[in-house]
Amino acid sequence: MKKSIFWLLPILLLSSCGPSGQDGTSVGGDVSELIFSKFDGNLEKERGAVLHILENDLAKESGYLKELLDGFNEKYAEYGITAVDANLDEYTDLVNSGPYGTGPDVLYQANDSLMKYVPGKHILPIPVDRLECYDQVSQIGWDTFTSDANYNSTFTYGVPVNIQTPLLYYRKDLLPSDWQANWDDNKNNIPDMVETRNSMYQYSKQLKESSGGTKFGFMRAMQDSYFVSGYLFTYGAYIFGNNNKDTKDIGMHKGNAKYGAKFIRDFSAVMDNRCTDLTINATGYSLLANGEMFATTNTPDTTRSYITTFRDVLINPTGQYKMTAEEANKYIDENLVITTLPKMPKNGDVTDPNETEFIDTTMMGGIHGYSISAYTKYPNACLAFLDYATSYELLKKRTETLQLSPAREDLAEVTTPINKEIYNMLENGTIYMMPSIEELALFWPSAQTLFADLATDGLRKDNFRYDTLDKIQAALEKLSKDVYDAIWTLQ
Amino acid sequence: MVQRITNYFTALGKVIKNWFIKLGKNTKSFFVNLPRNTKNFFIGLYQIIKHYLITSQYPVYLSAIVMGLGQVFNKQYIKAALYFLVEVGFILFMVFLGGNYLSGLITLGVNQADPILGIQGDNSIALMLMGLVSVVIIIVFIYLYISNIRDCYRTRNVILNGKKPNTFVQGLKDLLDKNFYKTVLAIPLIGVAVFSVVPIIFMILIAFTNYSSSLEPPTDLIDWAGFESFQTIFGAGNISDTFFKILGWNILWAILTTVINYFIGLGLALLLNSKKLKGKVFFRAFPILAYAIPGFITMLAFKFMFSNGGPINYYLKLFGADTIDFLGIDSTWTARFIGLFVNAWVSTPSIMLLATGILSNLNTDLYEAASIDGASKFRQFYKITLPFVVFSTTPVIISQFISNFNNFGVFYFLRGSIYSSGYFVASDTDLLINWLYRLSIDQQNYNIGGAISILVFIITSIISLLVYVRSPAYRKEDTYR
Known part of the structure; x- marks a missing residue:
């Protein structure tokens, strides 16, 4: 219980000395009106x-946070209102800090972190229609932060940012020299291996075999549930039913999820055993930078790490490239490509070249979004901060500085093309929103066990344990049962 | 006849008159003497009480009624005032706080908080904690209450024996002299009570609640749930299976690590104690270096060494061999042996240092005598060295066993991200302490974690006690004296 509740003992001792207990059982009148009366704009x-x-941390390290604050x-100097860095860990749990006045x-x-505060009423419903960004954020974005868990009413608890x-990160300079002739079947000037998984599989297989297992095509940790669950979702699986709210309906075996699981097994064969543990998550940047692998997947917030590591390799005076900083930046711009993920085979067989x-x-x-703590004494100032931080100008600066994808449509249109593609993915439903309920924590271990x-x-x-689709299906059904048991055995 | 009647009434009148005169005189005398008589009455009463109080144990009863009152009659006024203040303080605490805390300990709160509406509810955890503190305060008060009576009784005996009791200042001086052990023990005792006993009892209490991931105090109220956590551990199929699988491995691990670490440490000590070895100081430095590096750094280093992308696999690959998934999901026994090895690496230097110190006290005449009798080196080790070292180190072996039983670090660092098939939120190398961590911290099922802690405590206590009472250190205490 080291990270446990015992560190709270002194705080509890102190906090419990104060007056306790108004009757909190009844809430009369229009709850919505009562709650939003906090935001009177005064x-x-x-x-x-x-x-x-x-x-x-990214916002802090890049200097963006300072600029924002x-x-x-400056804008609210006339009211003497100031915003400062909370100086807390970025994953700080409001449940353990807010009630004790230290949050x-x-x-x-992220939405899953913020929305798990909703049932405990740790964050405030926000009158989002008063924000400048309201009309520009996708409805799916707003829906992600909307919940009817409290007061039998639907409220929005966060502002999408x-x-x-x-995304797929690959190095153009590691493409085969004849790719335009042999790896561009549809002649659209985009390599086949970044368009379809089957081509990527073939290229990965070829690279591994020709290099004697020292070079790889696509590689990543295949036990990382966050990244690989998507292969199952693509074929109809889901974690929780009813828009990820029904914890009795576990659907990791539903649809043709077995194709996604087979994909994990098949693709691992063209990697090496580093894909079965998580160390590759830390070494992946250098594997791409030193050319040991051609492509990988990661989230946009890691882009800076790929660029930095690649630049270090390029400017290394004793390395292969020995470039100047300027040459390295130009080389990275030309060769480090970030794009959407290749498509999956409809028949579920990634090894099928035809x-x-x-x-x-x-x-x-x-x-990722902003929420307001229910323990704040300054709801109006907080709302003003949200309005300012999600305004067009500030989010543009954020997008450019942090190289993240904005949730505002007007910004997605005008920044990099990949941002527009990501926004479209959100709109057309190819982003499976991470469930925002506490029980998700019980999904990860079981899923990770099977994926590994x-x-x-x-x-x-x-x-072999999973050499037929029937065995894979049985394993997926067991996964769903394990998740169900993990949730309901301890309830 | 008339004369006789007249005389009779005259005499009667005189009698009545005299009676009234006497009554008047007596009444006057009564009121005149009333103050003096009253005074005398109370003086007499006081004398009687004083006699009993001073020449008997009656003040002890007064101390039982009001703390410190008996000490007043012993003329120990400062002590009396302190005891009285303790009682007053306790009564005030119970009236204004303790009563609520105790009722909170029973109910664990009734008012639900609503932070959105700014409604402050009951904090179940704080109520439990403060209830627990109240119970501790009550226990301390009972102790002081009894000590107040015992103090009064002892002091009375001193007085009745015609001696002079200690003054308050003398009592204080004694705390720095003949009662110095009390002064010295008081601080650690209070420290242990506050920082060990209260949290342990708190954790035990948590095991009997429904405090799981679905509840978030202080906004949610938790409740007493009796033995439900234990029923879950032993009743729910997948959890009880996991518990017994882990328990079996945990006991085997504790025995193996204790034996391996002990004999490697002893072996190293004997080796480095050998007269034939040159440069002992130089060689002794290496195990000490391994000991000086923080354990978790060593474990992380070994994790990297044995990882799929680590240096061992790199060289295997370089020499054309197949790489080995040392710590992967299929590598149950490989990972367990690596765990034993890593633990030995971290722990043996301390055993070596201990054994080196003990060996330096061993009488070398015994070896000379054994050599003359023709005993082999192994026989000398088995019959002289081993019993001597084991005798001296039995408590250390027990503490090693317990710390190995609860060895959190090795498999947390080596295989913390692995979850094995057939185990409930655990890997096949996890020890109970690792499983406890995963359930209580990762999954926030504090009640289950608390229940497992209690079980671990019971198991280690029983094993330690059994081993200790059967050990030579306990049964043949005087052997080496």
Whole structure:
């Protein structure tokens, strides 16, 4: 219980000494009116407020947070309202800090993190229609932060800021020299291997075989549930039924999920056993940079790490490239490509080189956004901060500085093309929103166990466990049952 | 006849008159003497009470009624005031706080919080904690209450024996002299109570609640759930299967690690103690270096060494061999042996240092005598060295066993991300302490975690006790004295 509740003991001892207990059982009148009466827009009564803003590490390291805070403080200087860095870990749990007065006023976290605060009423419903960004954010974005868990009423508890979904990172300079002749069947000047998984499989197989297992095509940790669950979703699987709210309906075996699981097993065979543990998550940047692998998937927030590591390799005076910083930047611009994921085979067989029908890959993703702590004393100032931080200008700056994908349509249109594609993915449903309920924590371990076993099976030489679709289907049914048991056994 | 009647009434009148005169005189005398008599009455009463109080144990009863009152009659006024203040303080605490806390300990709160509407509810965890603190305060008060009576009784005996009791200042001086052990023990005792006993009892109490991931105090109220957590562990199929599988491995692990670490440590100590070995200081530095590096750094380093992308697999690949998934999902026994090895690496230096110190006290005449009798080196080790070292280190072996039983670090660092098929939220190398962590911290099922903690405590206590009472250190205490 080291990370446990015992560290709270001194705080509890102190906090419990205060007055306790008004009767909180009945809430009369129009709840919506009562709640939104906090947001009366009167900044004068919150004069002198100091807002503690919890942002992610990327925003801090890049200097964006400072820019954001300075801008806000300047704008609201007349009211003496200031916003400061909360100086807390980016994953700070409001449940353990808010009630004890040590939490932030405004939080920037992923939708699953923020929405898990809703049943406990740790974050405030927000009158989002008063925000400038309201009309520009996708309805799916708003829906992600909407819940009817409290007061039998539907409220929006967060403001979407960035869309997070896995993308393909590949190096153009590692394409075969004859790719235009032999790896561009549809002659659209886009390599086949980044268009379809089957071509990527063939290329990966070819690279591994020709290099004696020292070079790889596509590689990533295949036990990482966040990244590989999408292969199952693509073929109809889901985690929880009823829009990820029904924890009794576990659907990891539904539809043709077995094709997605077979994909994991098959693709592992053209990687090596590094795909079965998580160390590759840390070493993946250098594997791509030093050319050991051609492509991988990751989320947009890691783009800076790929660029930095690649640049380090390029400018290394004792390395292969020995470039100047300027040459390296130009080389990276030309050769490090970030694009949407290749399509999956409709027949579910990634090893089939003759498959001609493909479907879009659905991947697990999420939306990072802002929420307001229910423990704040300054709701109006917080709302003003949200309005400022999600305004067109600020989000444009954020998108450019942090290289993230904006949740605002008007920004997705004008920034990089990939942002527009990601926005479209959100709109057309190929981003499977990470469930925003506490029970998700019980999905990861069971899923990780099976995915690791599937990946290991792809590398086994004999004693295969999942060499038929029936065995895979049975394993997926067991996965759904395991998740169900994990949730309901301990309820 | 008339004369006789007249005389009779005259005499009667005189009698009545005299009676009234006497009554008047007596009444006057009564009121005149009333203050003096009253005073005398109370003086007499006081004398009687004083006699009994001073020459008997009656003040002890007064101390039982009001703390410190008996000490007043012992003329220990400062002590009396302190005891009285304790009682007053306790009564005030119970009236204004303790009563609520105790009722909170029973109900664990009735008012649900609503942070959105700014409604502050009951904090179940705080109520439990404060209820627990109240129980501790009550226990401390009972102790002080009894000590107040015992103090009064002892002091009375001193007085009745015609001696002079200690003054308050003398009592304080004694705390730095003949009662110094009390002063020295008080601080650690309070420390242990506050930082060990209260959290342990708190954790035990949690095991009997429904505090799981679905509840988030202080906004949610938790409730007492009796033995439900234990029923879940032993009743729910997949959890009880996992529990017994892990328990079996955990016991085997604790025995193997204790034996391996002990004999490797002893072997190293004997080796480095050998007269034939040159440069002992130099060689002794290596195990100490391994010991000096923080354990988790060593474990992370080994994890990297044995990972699929680590240096061992790199060289295997370089020399044309197949890579090995040392810590992967299929590598149950490989990972377990690596765990034993890593644990030995981290732990043996401390055993080596301990054994080195003990060996330096061993009488070398015994070896000379054994050599003359023709005993082989192994026989000398088996009959002289081993019993001597085992005798001296039995408590250390038990503590090693317990710490190995609860060895959290090795498999947390080596295989923390693995979940094995057939196990409920655990890997096949997890020990109970790792499983406890996954259930209580990762999955936030604090009640199940608390129940497992209690079971671990019971198991390690029983094994340690059994081993200790059967050990030579306990049964043949005087052997080496």
